[in-house]
Amino acid sequence: MIVADLSAGELRRRLTGPGLRIRVGPVAAEIRSSFDAVQAGLALHYAAHDVLTAGDFADFRVSVERPLGVRRWFAPQALFRFDGNSMFTPLPAAQAFPLLEWGLNWCVSTHCHQYIVIHAAVLERNGRALLLPAPPGSGKSTLCAALVARGWRLLSDELALVELTGRRIVPFPRPISLKNRSIDTVARFWPDAAIGAVVPDTLKGSVAHVRPPVDSVRRGDEAATPGWVVLPRYESGATTRISELSKAEAFMRLVESAFNYDIHGRAGFEALAELVDASACHAFTYGGALDEAVGMFDRFAQAA
Amino acid sequence: MKRVPSRLLAHALREPQRLVEERDAWEALIRHGREADLLGTLAFRLDACAGLAQVPAAPRAHLIAAQNQCRAQQAAVRRETAEIARALHGRGVPVVLLKGAAYLLAGLPPARGRLFSDIDILVPKARLPEVESALMLAGFATTHLHPYDQRYYRRWMHELPPMQHVKRLTLLDVHHTIVPETAGVRLDAGALFRGAVPLADAPGFHVLSPLDMVLHSATHLFHNEEMTHGLRDLVDLDALLTHFGDRPFWPALVARAGELDLGRPLYYALRFTSRMLGTAVPGDVLADVERYAPPAPVRVVMDRLLEAALQPASAQPATRWARRALYLRGHWLKMPVPLLAWHLTAKALRREEPA
Amino acid sequence: MSRDPLWRPFAPDAVASRSWNDELVVYNDVTGSTHHLGVLGSAVMTTLLLHPTGIAQTALVRGIADDAGVVADGDLAAAVERALADLSELRLATAVPA
Numbered sequence: 001m002i003v004a005d006l007s008a009g010e011l012r013r014r015l016t017g018p019g020l021r022i023r024v025g026p027v028a029a030e031i032r033s034s035f036d037a038v039q040a041g042l043a044l045h046y047a048a049h050d051v052l053t054a055g056d057f058a059d060f061r062v063s064v065e066r067p068l069g070v071r072r073w074f075a076p077q078a079l080f081r082f083d084g085n086s087m088f089t090p091l092p093a094a095q096a097f098p099l100l101e102w103g104l105n106w107c108v109s110t111h112c113h114q115y116i117v118i119h120a121a122v123l124e125r126n127g128r129a130l131l132l133p134a135p136p137g138s139g140k141s142t143l144c145a146a147l148v149a150r151g152w153r154l155l156s157d158e159l160a161l162v163e164l165t166g167r168r169i170v171p172f173p174r175p176i177s178l179k180n181r182s183i184d185t186v187a188r189f190w191p192d193a194a195i196g197a198v199v200p201d202t203l204k205g206s207v208a209h210v211r212p213p214v215d216s217v218r219r220g221d222e223a224a225t226p227g228w229v230v231l232p233r234y235e236s237g238a239t240t241r242i243s244e245l246s247k248a249e250a251f252m253r254l255v256e257s258a259f260n261y262d263i264h265g266r267a268g269f270e271a272l273a274e275l276v277d278a279s280a281c282h283a284f285t286y287g288g289a290l291d292e293a294v295g296m297f298d299r300f301a302q303a304a
Numbered sequence: 305m306k307r308v309p310s311r312l313l314a315h316a317l318r319e320p321q322r323l324v325e326e327r328d329a330w331e332a333l334i335r336h337g338r339e340a341d342l343l344g345t346l347a348f349r350l351d352a353c354a355g356l357a358q359v360p361a362a363p364r365a366h367l368i369a370a371q372n373q374c375r376a377q378q379a380a381v382r383r384e385t386a387e388i389a390r391a392l393h394g395r396g397v398p399v400v401l402l403k404g405a406a407y408l409l410a411g412l413p414p415a416r417g418r419l420f421s422d423i424d425i426l427v428p429k430a431r432l433p434e435v436e437s438a439l440m441l442a443g444f445a446t447t448h449l450h451p452y453d454q455r456y457y458r459r460w461m462h463e464l465p466p467m468q469h470v471k472r473l474t475l476l477d478v479h480h481t482i483v484p485e486t487a488g489v490r491l492d493a494g495a496l497f498r499g500a501v502p503l504a505d506a507p508g509f510h511v512l513s514p515l516d517m518v519l520h521s522a523t524h525l526f527h528n529e530e531m532t533h534g535l536r537d538l539v540d541l542d543a544l545l546t547h548f549g550d551r552p553f554w555p556a557l558v559a560r561a562g563e564l565d566l567g568r569p570l571y572y573a574l575r576f577t578s579r580m581l582g583t584a585v586p587g588d589v590l591a592d593v594e595r596y597a598p599p600a601p602v603r604v605v606m607d608r609l610l611e612a613a614l615q616p617a618s619a620q621p622a623t624r625w626a627r628r629a630l631y632l633r634g635h636w637l638k639m640p641v642p643l644l645a646w647h648l649t650a651k652a653l654r655r656e657e658p659a
Numbered sequence: 660m661s662r663d664p665l666w667r668p669f670a671p672d673a674v675a676s677r678s679w680n681d682e683l684v685v686y687n688d689v690t691g692s693t694h695h696l697g698v699l700g701s702a703v704m705t706t707l708l709l710h711p712t713g714i715a716q717t718a719l720v721r722g723i724a725d726d727a728g729v730v731a732d733g734d735l736a737a738a739v740e741r742a743l744a745d746l747s748e749l750r751l752a753t754a755v756p757a
Binding site: 246261 | 675680686688695
């Protein structure tokens with residue numbers, strides 16, 4: 001059974017009661033929330049995700065709720081809870097769905113130490129993974145959405161889960177998060193994209209999410225082997241170009257982008273070295289010509 | 305095999321070989337274990353009885369994740385103690401490692417699977433200024449910079465304000481005794497140093513004698529204001545008592561508690577480890593420490609408070625309330641009442657100050 | 660201090676390394692840190708790892724010069740000395756006491 005099989009009433013009943021229990025790649029979450037926006041976001045973006053059956057194990061129990069207190073009425077807020085504990089300050093209620101998404105990222109990046117968790121977008125073509133480790137502002141999410149629009153399988157837009165052998169990357173398919181201008185850019189480039197509500201005034205500006213393709217969700221248990229590590233850089237008006245990147249530099253970028261590299265010590269070093277060994281590493285500059293950018297990556301995939 | 309959720313973790317730690325198959329139990333077990341910082345210990349105990357491979361894959365991933373974390377922290381603690389040794393090298397200051405770092409460097413059972421937070425060391429009070437400046441030269445900076453907090457720690461507590469290394473961000477607590485001076489307990493810190501045992505593998509470092517190590521663990525748990533690690537500390541105690549507890553040990557433990565004026569914490573320690581974790585404390589020893597028990601009405605209240613507080617918060621709603629009550633008690637034990645009121649008011653007022 | 664000190668890796672078993680195009684990345688278990696060494700640093704470290712019991716500084720400089728096909732002049736020697744000092748600070752290299 002998938003989320004889309006639940007009626008709106010049933011979805012609501014679970015979210016406000018025993019919890020909506022869903023599978024996202026290797027992770028299973030139990031989600032509770034009384035916010036309409038969260039229900040709408042889940043119904044849209046997680047439509048194709050499997051609902052857990054009785055007997056399945058949920059890794060994380062999370063909720064996005066209204067905190068108790070006087071503020072409830074004049075400045076409503078949303079509070080993220082993990083295992084019943086709230087460790088984060090509440091956000092304005094309008095940001096309830098982005099808060100859930102952010103919270104799920106946090107759960108995985110802080111706890112899934114059976115993997116090396118890298119802050120990167122990961123896509124797949126012909127069984128091989130394209131890793132885009134990049135700091136905010138590099139256009140990684142726009143590029144990620146564009147590639148998905150043109151048929152690349154989405155493994156994740158934020159978190160690459162690398163097995164400790166360094167030889168497989170595990171999918172964690174969730175909505176792609178976009179900010180500010182990128183929302184319009186993607187809407188124009190990908191007219192069929194299912195883009196959810198735009199939430200203004202977050203810390204990052206306006207935020208919206210794009211539903212992951214059904215195929216990416218259905219293949220959420222299909223790992224990919226290393227293919228390419230590409231460091232993207234967005235420069236307005238620049239020509240789209242690929243340039244050389246030393247493997248040592250690509251390696252260090254992965255080390256710096258990993259949330260839990262320190263936990264793995266020597267094993268982490270060896271795993272990322274394996275991954276880089278098996279990948280073609282490049283730097284990539286583009287100025288917004290998304291068709292050109294996607295074309296370049298498609299050529300990579302064919303040459304492989 | 306249905307168990308009351310709040311007892312689940314304690315039972316799993318005692319008898320890891322009796323695996324629970326149902327979904328509900330594993331989910332709750334992982335959740336409680338994670339919250340109590342005991343996932344690593346549970347993983348280790350399952351490994352030790354060859355049970356880890358039989359855990360279903362999904363919960364097993366969390367146990368493996370905890371093992372990875374534990375391994376990394378152990379390496380970090382070893383590195384950090386080496387750095388502390390370098391910082392204090394050549395000054396002839398006796399340094400006693402406490403708690404987690406002590407268990408690890410002395411190769412004691414509580415270290416297995418343990419998740420560490422900070423490093424605690426004990427130095428003579430007279431050498432504190434010199435130790436503090438040597439550590440600062442080595443990159444440890446004092447935290448809690450508000451002058452009120454600084455005074456609180458230095459004058460009323462038994463430690464320097466927590467220190468944090470500026471680059472490595474590791475946390476270090478420097479103590480000069482194991483019970484605050486304001487607590488009305490007359491403990492001679494010199495006795496602790498006289499009994500301390502040098503570590504062959506870590507020159508310059510000592511650990512407390514086995515008797516004092518157990519008493520410190522008991523005191524830390526039952527005198528302390530934060531009970532967030534209550535169950536973990538109880539598990540440490542159980543491991544220490546099981547490891548050291550031979551025939552001569554028990555009467556010596558009771559006698560030493562008397563010497564150091566730590567009878568009450570020992571009473572609670574033996575009572576709660578035997579009740580909650582099934583620690584094999586001989587019956588005559590339990591009878592012997594009854595003389596350190598509080599008056600009956602206090603005992604009933606404390607029993608309930610401690611039992612509730614020692615469970616992970618998500619196990620029962622009573623726990624948070626119990627912790628808050630114990631937080632107050634922890635503070636109360638540390639300071640005379642008028643001082644406590646002032647301290648708590650000052651602390652509460654400071655939260656209202658603009659950032 | 661000897662005028663031609665003997666150098667060796669600080670803790671050879673604690674080091675994991677990988678080389679791509681003469682650039683070395685190194686993991687040092689002593690500190691838990693990971694480093695990307697420049698070309699000269701990589702050459703020095705690689706040589707040290709091949710001589711776990713020690714190599715004289717002058718021999719080290721000569722070896723690097725030979726590999727690179729250059730003259731072992733004062734500039735190279737000074738650069739190697741700086742690299743050794745850096746590696747020493749990172750606890751990757753140590754001068755063997757006389």
